[in-house]
Amino acid sequence: MKQKQRYFCGVDFGGTSAKIGIVDEQGKLYGTERLAISAGQSYEDIFGMVAHCIRRRSRQLGANLTAIGVGSPGFIDRTEGRVIQGSENLPAFKNRSLVKYLHEDFLLPVFADNDANCAAAGELQFGVGVGYDSFVMITLGAGVGGALVLEGRVFRGTRGLAGEIGHICLDAHGPFCTCGSRGCFEQYANAAAIERSYREKIEKRRGTPGTGARGTGAPGRRGSGRSVSGGKVSDSPANGGSISAESVFLRSRSGDPLAGEVVRETAWHIARVFGSLVNIFNPQACIIGGGISAAGEQLLQPVQEYIADFAWPLPLEGVKIHSAELHNDAGVLGAAAQCLDRLKS
Amino acid sequence: MKQKQRYFCGVDFGGTSAKIGIVDEQGKLYGTERLAISAGQSYEDIFGMVAHCIRRRSRQLGANLTAIGVGSPGFIDRTEGRVIQGSENLPAFKNRSLVKYLHEDFLLPVFADNDANCAAAGELQFGVGVGYDSFVMITLGAGVGGALVLEGRVFRGTRGLAGEIGHICLDAHGPFCTCGSRGCFEQYANAAAIERSYREKIEKRRGTPGTGARGTGAPGRRGSGRSVSGGKVSDSPANGGSISAESVFLRSRSGDPLAGEVVRETAWHIARVFGSLVNIFNPQACIIGGGISAAGEQLLQPVQEYIADFAWPLPLEGVKIHSAELHNDAGVLGAAAQCLDRLKS
Numbered sequence: 001m002k003q004k005q006r007y008f009c010g011v012d013f014g015g016t017s018a019k020i021g022i023v024d025e026q027g028k029l030y031g032t033e034r035l036a037i038s039a040g041q042s043y044e045d046i047f048g049m050v051a052h053c054i055r056r057r058s059r060q061l062g063a064n065l066t067a068i069g070v071g072s073p074g075f076i077d078r079t080e081g082r083v084i085q086g087s088e089n090l091p092a093f094k095n096r097s098l099v100k101y102l103h104e105d106f107l108l109p110v111f112a113d114n115d116a117n118c119a120a121a122g123e124l125q126f127g128v129g130v131g132y133d134s135f136v137m138i139t140l141g142a143g144v145g146g147a148l149v150l151e152g153r154v155f156r157g158t159r160g161l162a163g164e165i166g167h168i169c170l171d172a173h174g175p176f177c178t179c180g181s182r183g184c185f186e187q188y189a190n191a192a193a194i195e196r197s198y199r200e201k202i203e204k205r206r207g208t209p210g211t212g213a214r215g216t217g218a219p220g221r222r223g224s225g226r227s228v229s230g231g232k233v234s235d236s237p238a239n240g241g242s243i244s245a246e247s248v249f250l251r252s253r254s255g256d257p258l259a260g261e262v263v264r265e266t267a268w269h270i271a272r273v274f275g276s277l278v279n280i281f282n283p284q285a286c287i288i289g290g291g292i293s294a295a296g297e298q299l300l301q302p303v304q305e306y307i308a309d310f311a312w313p314l315p316l317e318g319v320k321i322h323s324a325e326l327h328n329d330a331g332v333l334g335a336a337a338q339c340l341d342r343l344k345s
Numbered sequence: 346m347k348q349k350q351r352y353f354c355g356v357d358f359g360g361t362s363a364k365i366g367i368v369d370e371q372g373k374l375y376g377t378e379r380l381a382i383s384a385g386q387s388y389e390d391i392f393g394m395v396a397h398c399i400r401r402r403s404r405q406l407g408a409n410l411t412a413i414g415v416g417s418p419g420f421i422d423r424t425e426g427r428v429i430q431g432s433e434n435l436p437a438f439k440n441r442s443l444v445k446y447l448h449e450d451f452l453l454p455v456f457a458d459n460d461a462n463c464a465a466a467g468e469l470q471f472g473v474g475v476g477y478d479s480f481v482m483i484t485l486g487a488g489v490g491g492a493l494v495l496e497g498r499v500f501r502g503t504r505g506l507a508g509e510i511g512h513i514c515l516d517a518h519g520p521f522c523t524c525g526s527r528g529c530f531e532q533y534a535n536a537a538a539i540e541r542s543y544r545e546k547i548e549k550r551r552g553t554p555g556t557g558a559r560g561t562g563a564p565g566r567r568g569s570g571r572s573v574s575g576g577k578v579s580d581s582p583a584n585g586g587s588i589s590a591e592s593v594f595l596r597s598r599s600g601d602p603l604a605g606e607v608v609r610e611t612a613w614h615i616a617r618v619f620g621s622l623v624n625i626f627n628p629q630a631c632i633i634g635g636g637i638s639a640a641g642e643q644l645l646q647p648v649q650e651y652i653a654d655f656a657w658p659l660p661l662e663g664v665k666i667h668s669a670e671l672h673n674d675a676g677v678l679g680a681a682a683q684c685l686d687r688l689k690s
Contacts, residue, residue: 075659075660084659085659133503134502134503146625148625150495150500155495155626156627157479157626157627157628157660158478158479158627158628158629159627159660160627161627161657161659161660162625162626162627162660163625164624164625164657164660165624165625167621167624167657168621168624168625169617169620169621169655172613172617172654172655179657180657180658181620181654181655181656181657182654268517272514272517275514275526276512276513276514277625279509279510279512279513279524280491280493280507280508280509280510280513280622280625281500281502281507282501282502282503282504282505282506282507283502283503284503309517309526309527310514310517310526311526312506312509312512312524312525312526313525314420314429314430314506315420315502315504315506315507315509
C-alpha cells in the first residue's frame, strides 16, 4: 500500500518578518507567504497571525499537517523551545516558547530550533546532505552560524545550544566578538569582515580596484574599517567603500586581484575551522551555506586546497566540501525539515 | 530477581607492554597483569600470549566473561578494529584487527578503540563522568588525546577516528606538529611543551629557579628548546634542564613562580580549547585526564577562571571542569568500560 503523503509547515522567523510555507516529505514547497512583524507586536499577536496563515494555507492545499517546525535566530532551549537569548529584533519572543502557542492551537507536534540548525536539517533532508550520516555546516552571512549532523541527526547538545562554530577561537588576542570573546571565527568570515578586508586592501594599497597596485602613502589604520590617513575616502563602489560581501565575490570572478585575495583569505579561515572539525568529528562532509555560499566553486576550490594544511590526512580522506543546495527558501524548508529529523525515533 | 554479575576483560596496549585485567560492572578491578611485548613479535605471538593470560585469569576468578575490550594508541577503524595508523611502536599491529584474534578464540564480543576514547568510556562508566550525558575529555601526556561523550556514549565518528582534540589548530603559523599541521593544541599542552616552556623561562630570565628574576644577557633562541647564547647550559634539575612535566607542577605547588607561570599558561591553552568545545557541543562537563591531570585543583582552578574568556556565557552555564578519577589503572578500566558503552543498544 502506498503510504499517505505527509505535509509539514515551516515557519522561518527573521528580524522583521515570518516566512511560512508548507512542504511535503520530498521537500516540495507549496509556495511561501511573508508576514511583516514589527518589534512592538506582542507574542500573541505574532503567533495569532502566524496560526491564521498556517490554517488558511493548509486548507487551500487540502493538506493535513503532520507537524510544524519553527526556525528563529538566537539560542533556543531544547525542551520547551524557549528563546533564551539572541532575539533582540523580536523582543516579544524573549524567554517565550516558540512551540507552545502553535501546539495549543493545532494540537500537533511543534518543534523549534535556531536557524543554523534548521538550515542543516534542510540540507540533510532535502539538499546536498541527503545520503550523508554526518557533516558539519556553517552559514555565512551577517553572522556565522553553525550546525553538526551526527549519526544522521542534527546534534543539539545538552540544552539545545550546540553548533556555535562561528565562535571557535581563532586568535585569543583577536578582535572582540559580539559574544564577548575575542578572535572568534565569525570575526574573520562574516559579511562585514569580507567587506572590511576588501575596503582596507584598496585603501592601504592605494591602487585602483582591479589593479592590485601598491601605493606610496602611509598604510591605513588596521582594523578601523576605514583609512583616515592620506586624504578623504569616499563610499563609492569604485574604491570599495560600500561594497557588499556578495559583490566582493563578483569582483573576484571578474578578475579583481584584491577581491581574489579576500576570497582566498576567507577560504583559508574556513578551511582552518573545517580542518579542526574534521579532526574532532571525523565527518563525511563539510557544507557552506548562507548568502555567501552562492559563490560556489570560487569559495569551495580554495577551501578544498587549504584544508589539507589543517586536517590530519586520515580523517580527511574522502571528506567532501559542498555549497548548500537550498537557497532562497532554505529558511522555510529547513524549519519544516527539522520535523522529519525530530520525529525520527 | 537479582541480575547476574557481568565481567569484562580490559586489554590496554602500550608501546612495550599489554596490561590485562578483569572488571565487573561496578568497575571493580580484579588485579592486573603486565605482559612485555617486543617490537619484533608477530601479531599471532602477541595475541596468543594475551589470550592465554585472559583465559588463565578468568578461570582463576571463576568469571564468565561477557565481552573483551582492547585499547591501543593510534587510529582504530570503527568496524573491524583495524589499526590504521599510529602504532609505530608495535609494527605487527599495522593494518591488523585488534578484535579478530580474540573474537575467534573466545567467541565473545570483542571491541577495540584508541586509548583516549577508552579513557572517556572509563570515566563515563566508572569515574567522574558517571551521571553525565555529555562531556569532552582531553588526556595530557606525551601527546594530547581527546574524546567526546555525546548523548551518553563515546562518539566515534564516521570511521572511528573522531575525538582528535589535540589537533585543533591554535595558531596556523605555530610549530609543526607530528600530524603534519601547524600550531596544534598538542604542541602547547603536551609534556614536552610544558618541560620546554619551563626550561626556556629559566634560561631566558637567567635567574635561579624559584626566584623568577630576570637576567641581563641576550634572550635565548625561541623554540630551540635550549638557549645557545650567553654561556653553557647544563642539564641539572637546578636550571630545569631535565625537569619532567610532573615536576614542573610539583615546583609550582612549592611556590616556584616560573613553574607557576607555566602551569597557568598551560591552563590558558586548555581553557581556550574547552571554551571553543563548549560553544560547539554544549556539554555538561570538561574532563582532564592523563598523567598531568594528577595536578588536580592546581590546573583546574586556572582553567575554570580562563574558560570564561573563550566560551559563550549561556552554554558555559553549569559546565563543570573535572580531573579524571581513574588513575593508574585507567587504561585497563577504560578498555573494559568500552564494552559497557558499546553493548548499549
